[in-house]
Amino acid sequence: MTNQKAQEEELSLKLFVVLNRTLESIKKRVEEDIKCLGLNPTEFAVLELIYNKGEQPIQKIGEKVLIASSSITYVVDKLEKKKLLERKPCPGDRRITFAAITAKGTELMNEIFPQHKTAIQEILSGLDTNEKENMIQQLKKLGYYAEGV
Incomplete structure (x- = not known):
């Protein structure tokens, strides 16, 4: 193995470790x-998706918020008990049920989502605007490459 290849491998390992530690700290x-x-991260993710994107087929929520499909029904049940979401049958296909945000859910998200956005901004304020834009592009490039390997 060449010295340059060994250095490249070490650098790649270091990048992997730094990315993981950074993501864990942010998460x-x-x-x-x-x-x-007042919510757990999974409940918030589901509620935030429906708040921002509108009602969603329950079967598709897991892939959109990176939650195991086996957990979705449980999370939707909990949010339904809190009267933040409701289930709606699909008129065109009885096999599909949608999760829709309730008025109480919308009211809650109208109150807490701006606070959440501010908290995210504060957490990520270690980078300026240009650095964030560059990081987004670089991470997308890396992600697309990793998917194709």
Whole structure:
């Protein structure tokens, strides 16, 4: 193995470790913020998706918020008990059920989502606007490449 290839491998390993540690630190801070808002991270993710994107087929929520499909029914049940979501049957296909935000859910998200956005901004304020834009592009490039390998 050439010296350059060995250095490249070491650098790649270091990048992998740094990315993981950074993501864990950010996730920990975001989860702390979400808990302060009275929801667990999974409940918040589902509610935030439906708040921002409108009603969703329950079967598709898991892939959109990166939650195991086996957990979705449980999370939707919990949000339904809190009267933040409701199930709606699909008129055209009885096999599909939608999760829709309730008036109470919308009211809650209208109150807490701006606070959440501010918390995310504060957590990520270690980078300026240009650095964030560059990081987004670089991470997308890396992600697309990793998917294709």
